[in-house]
Amino acid sequence: MSFGTTPLSTTTIGTNQFPATAVYVPGSAGGNFTAMQGGPASGADSNGNVSAPVATYVADGSNVAVGSTTDAAWSGSGAGTMIALLKKLVAELAAPLVVNGSTIPLFITAQSGVGSGNSGDLDVSKLHEISIDITTTAVTTNLQFFWERKGADGIYYPLWQSSVLSAASNTISTSIGPGLAYTQSLGQTGRLRWVATGNASFTPNVYGK
Numbered sequence: 358m359s360f361g362t363t364p365l366s367t368t369t370i371g372t373n374q375f376p377a378t379a380v381y382v383p384g385s386a387g388g389n390f391t392a393m394q395g396g397p398a399s400g401a402d403s404n405g406n407v408s409a410p411v412a413t414y415v416a417d418g419s420n421v422a423v424g425s426t427t428d429a430a431w432s433g434s435g436a437g438t439m440i441a442l443l444k445k446l447v448a449e450l451a452a453p454l455v456v457n458g459s460t461i462p463l464f465i466t467a468q469s470g471v472g473s474g475n476s477g478d479l480d481v482s483k484l485h486e487i488s489i490d491i492t493t494t495a496v497t498t499n500l501q502f503f504w505e506r507k508g509a510d511g512i513y514y515p516l517w518q519s520s521v522l523s524a525a526s527n528t529i530s531t532s533i534g535p536g537l538a539y540t541q542s543l544g545q546t547g548r549l550r551w552v553a554t555g556n557a558s559f560t561p562n563v564y565g566k
Contacts, residue, residue, distance in 0.1 A: 378411075460488070464549055464563040470495070471557060475550040478507065482545045484565035486534030489517075489549065491562065493527040497555030504533055507546040516541040 379390035394412040401407050418425035424438025431437035431445035461484070464476040481487065491502060500522045505513035517539045519529050533539040549563055 460564040460566045462563075463487070463565050464561060467558075467560045468551075469558045471553065472555070473550075473552045476548050476561070476563070478546050478548055479563070480545070481543045481547045481565055484534075484543055486532060486537055486566050487543060487547065488532045488564045488566070489530065489561070491519075491527075491529040491559055493522060493525065493529075493557060493559040495525050495556070495558035496522055496527070496553075497557065499523055499552075499554045500557045500559070501552050502529065502561075503550045503552070504531075505548050505550055506541070506544040507548065508544070513548065513550070516543075516547075 378393040380393050382391050385391065395409040396412065398407050398409040415423070418427075422439060424440035426440065428438050428441040428444070430448055431441040433445070437445070463479045463481070466476075468474070487504065489502075489504060493500065502519040503515045504517040505515050507513050517531055517533055519531075522529075531538050533541055534543060549561055551557070551559075
């Protein structure tokens with residue numbers, strides 16, 4: 358079956374013709390209509406009739422909720438189109454995880470007169486490296502520090518350990534990650550742990566990047 362200008366089916370059915378479902382496309386020669394597209398065709402219903410859904414198209418920017426491909430990323434306040442929100446989300450996901458300029462403080466808590474302990478689980482899943490700076494101000498007997506990666510089995514595996522400290526005042530500094538002093542993968546979860554045979558006072562500075 359071919360379409361005429363209206364367009365009409367050029368196949369004569371009795372004395373009448375069925376007009377094809379038509380739309381006007383701006384700029385069409387002669388102002389002609391164009392047959393509407395649809396499909397795919399469904400199976401025949403109980404009456405033997407085959408039907409098909411109409412193919413739809415929304416011009417860029419015509420759906421105000423979806424927006425336009427030229428929309429700027431959402432500013433962070435007020436309403437935004439779906440495209441603007443998606444641009445903002447993609448930009449946030451692609452950006453490096455940065456706080457305070459370049460690093461993220463993970464654990465900075467002064468410890469005074471404590472025995473053995475740890476920082477608790479720290480999420481390092483989005484980090485590439487860990488830096489550790491510790492100053493001690495009092496060590497009654499022995500003190501040692503460990504950075505541990507938590508395995509999927511729930512066991513903590515040491516990636517770094519300091520020397521055993523006995524002097525009251527010490528400074529310790531190290532870094533853990535690919536290409537650093539200790540080239541270890543950080544995993545998903547880590548912690549700083551310390552073992553003191555007496556009491557100790559110190560300030561740990563643990564940062565991620």
